[in-house]
Amino acid sequence: MNIKLMIAVIAAKLAASLSRMFGGKGSSLPGVVARRIYQGTLRDLAKQARKDIIMVTGTNGKTTTNNMIASVIASTGCKIVINQEGANLITGVTTAFIRYANWLGRIDCDYALLEVDEASFPKVLREISPQMVVVNNFFRDQLDRYGELDKTVTLVREALKDLPQVHLILNSDDPLVAQMQQATGHSATFFGLAPNQRPATGSQQTREARFCPMCGEELQYENYQYSQLGSFVCPGCSFKRPEPEIEGFAIETVGSVLNASVKYHQAMTTLSIHTHGFYNVYNALAAFTVGSLIGIKPEQIAKGLLTYRPAIGRMETFFYQGKPAILNLVKNPTGYNEGVNSLLSIAGTKTVFMAINDNDADGKDISWLWDVDFEHMVKANHEIELFVCSGLRAEEMALRLKYAGIPLEQITVIKEMEPAIKKALEGPGKLTYLFSTYTALWSAQKILLALAEKEVPHAEGVSSIS
Incomplete structure (x- = not known):
């Protein structure tokens, strides 16, 4: 029995109770308290996951993607740990494990599903070694905190390079994300949308990435989905949009349900999720990809996604x-x-x-x-x-x-x-x-x-x- 871990968990749980008593959410404070008492709290709790640790990072859609993955895996009866409310700094990730731990610091879980802030990603990886990492997209975000977009991409790329082994789940339509396989040398599975899925009403948005992340030449596009996401190719080198193993098409919204057809390994299925927003198809495709990789049957993945409920906001x-x-x-x-x-x-x-x-x-x-x-x-x-x-x-x-x-x-x-x-x-x-x-x-x-x-x-x- 690890006495330091037990004391840290007890103190953190008490801090969570006090936080909620005074109107707080208790989503980060417990992690702060536990880490001050025992720096090894996150490491010791995370290694209790019996199967995989799966992380989701990137700019937009982390919470939604992580919660969709949770809906898929939980539908099979597996037990999970998740930072469901989106507290994604290292203190929030620590809090997630504490919430599922008993007073002795023991956790009964098969999978840990962790949304991780891009800037905190390197810190979290120093304490946890995930088996899978999902990267959704990279967009300019909070310049006074993250700095320019290149800095954010570099943080994630270099942190992934330092991992001895991990499987990447990457958005093939975002050149800033698609580069991660070649740049890190890790194995990867790609998901994306078939060309020209964007409705005609889509706005002409600012493109976040005009230049090839490999050689610096200006990228050429056959079509855009939104922002820099689309079918791209670099005229200066061999870098281009990877063919996705999981590809979505025929997107439509019926009432409060978003539907999309999915092509995978020469087969097809249909996904339905209770939410609006074209961009949420990417999140669902990421969840479908994770489910497929851990051996969940497509019909079970679709059933699990149908139980997804949007997190706050x-x-x-x-x-x-x-x-x-x-x-x-x-x-x-x-x-x-x-x-x-x-x-x-x-x-x-x-x-x-x-x-x-x-x-x-x-x-x-x-x-x-x-x-x-x-x-x-x-x-x-x-x-x-x-x-x-x-x-x-x-x-x-x-x-x-x-x-x-x-x-x-x-x-x-x-x-x-x-x-x-x-x-x-x-x-x-x-x-x-x-x-x-x-x-x-x-x-x-x-x-x-x-x-x-x-x-x-x-x-x-x-x-x-x-």
Whole structure:
């Protein structure tokens, strides 16, 4: 029995209880406490996983992908450890293991499923050796924290190089991700979308990666899915989009369900997930790939994905007096652009709520809002009846909308969250779409839970309200 580990876990569990007692989530503090008492806490807890440790990293979609993988694996009856709420720094990863441990520091789990922040990825890998790592995408994000995109990509690439052995699950459509197999020498399985899957309504977004990560020549594209994701080839070297072993196509949204056909190893199947958003097909394909690699049958993977429920702010759906409201986390230009596309893909009139904070977790620099294609909404603003801007930087959000061409009479500024959300819910649109940055998200969800009813999807595909 490891006495130091036991003391660290007991102290951490007490800290979690105190955190929740005072209104906190207890998603990071326990890890801080445990690591101060015993630095080997994470290492000792992680090695108790009987099968694989699977990590998910990259810029957008980490929480959703990790939770989809969890839905797939849990559907087989396997026991898991997961940082489900998205606390993805090393303290949050440590907390996840503590949450599943008993008071003696023992964990009963088959798989550990860990979403890991890109900047924390090297630190976590120094204490845990995963068997699989999923890399979804790389986009510019929180420049005051991460720095330029090249720095983030280099952090992940060099950390992977230091691993003696790992299998990579890579997005073939992102050149910054697709390079990881060649750059690290590790084995890899690729997932992606068939060419030209993007609906015609997609905006012309800023491309994050114009140049070949191998030789520096400007990449050529046959088509784009969004941002730099698409069918690329470098004219200066042999680097090009790898052929994905798992490929999605025929994407459609029916009600609150996103459907996609999947081609794998000369066979085909259909996946359905209870969420909106074109980009979520990539997350589902990553989960499908992981499930296939660990030996889960395709029909079981599809069944598991149908039980997936969005985490906080990942296209959560609520109903206010019978009217739907969707809560969506935004944190960078690409994610916000995809949120706008998702909004515009929904038929009918809308009221839009936008909460922008500039706390440390959000990033102090909010200049990224000027890289979001809000002008795309102007073309469809006859369907958007009202914009409600809230949060610490509500005025700046309203200013950005003004310069995008939104008429001033359609913009309302209410800095306080509760009255702002109530105004949006009671707005003239048949649907309310709520965008929120990190530190406004918990407050937004809490207010929505008090005012509205949350949709609960059932595995058989029928939604209910709780």
